[in-house]
Amino acid sequence: MDCISYLEKRRNVIDAVVISGGEPCLNEELPLQIAVLKKMGMSVKLDTNGMFPEMISRLMENSDNCPDYIALDMKLSPSRYMELLPYPDKTNFNPCEKLKQSAALLYNSPVLHEYRTLILPNNMINENDIEELSSLVDDSPWSFRLFKGGKCLDPVLNNIKTNKWAEIEKGELLISKAKSLGKNAFSHFHSP
Numbered sequence: 001m002d003c004i005s006y007l008e009k010r011r012n013v014i015d016a017v018v019i020s021g022g023e024p025c026l027n028e029e030l031p032l033q034i035a036v037l038k039k040m041g042m043s044v045k046l047d048t049n050g051m052f053p054e055m056i057s058r059l060m061e062n063s064d065n066c067p068d069y070i071a072l073d074m075k076l077s078p079s080r081y082m083e084l085l086p087y088p089d090k091t092n093f094n095p096c097e098k099l100k101q102s103a104a105l106l107y108n109s110p111v112l113h114e115y116r117t118l119i120l121p122n123n124m125i126n127e128n129d130i131e132e133l134s135s136l137v138d139d140s141p142w143s144f145r146l147f148k149g150g151k152c153l154d155p156v157l158n159n160i161k162t163n164k165w166a167e168i169e170k171g172e173l174l175i176s177k178a179k180s181l182g183k184n185a186f187s188h189f190h191s192p
Contacts (some may be wrong), residue, residue: 004036016043019067025052031065038064044098045069050102051095057105072106074099074124094100103136114141119171121162127177134181142178142185144171176189 007014017094023046024030037044046067048056060066073082081095116136119125122145146167149158168189178185 004033004040007037007040007042007079011040015041018045018047021049023049023051025049025055030055031059031062034059034067035065043068045071047071047073048102049073049075050052051098051100053098053105056102060105060109060111066111068112068140070106070111071116072102072113073116073118074103074133074136075120077119077129078136079127079132100136105140106140107136112140114143116143116145117174118145119165119167119174120145120181121160125174127174130146130174130177132182133181134178137183139182142183143173143177143188145188146171146184 008019016179019030019034024046027033032111034044034046046059046069048070050056050072052102055072078096078099081099085096107162115133116134117125117130117133146164147160149160149162171187171189175187176186
């Protein structure tokens with residue numbers, strides 16, 4: 001826990017921590033780490049892909065290790081999540097159900113949270129995805145960001161060339177769709 005000693009030394013200037021990844025919910029020590037941070041007086045935000053609802057549930061069960069804020073990434077409609085796996089799944093891992101379970105935990109939780117969606121290149125995400133995802137989203141913020149390759153698990157995604165202006169235009173269309181469904185959608189990019 002080298003980061004704890006780092007934060008301890010800077011308690012007077014740092015009062016909040018974001019735990020992101022990779023995927024932090026893979027770490028079995030996450031509840032303990034959050035509890036230590038909260039005991040230090042830190043606010044804790046958790047960024048997660050939602051594939052480990054068991055850990056999210058475990059964190060929410062105890063206020064000592066429950067994040068103060070959770071950001072849930074939603075990449076495609078649940079019915080299409082298998083398309084994101086860079087290899088055939090031989091473990092019966094069902095990302096569709098995992099995402100739905102994580103979203104349901106947030107939907108019914110008093111924990112402050114937001115949803116995040118990337119504008120994937122080459123029309124990988126579309127209005128139908130937004131419509132399906134909208135059923136998982138409550139009235140919390142739903143932010144849309146542009147895709148940026150470079151550190152993706154799937155090397156194919158790292159080599160995709162994007163047209164920033166076309167992606168922004170596509171993003172505005174998807175945000176409009178989310179808003180038309182009554183969602184609190186917004187972007188983290190600016191139109192030309």
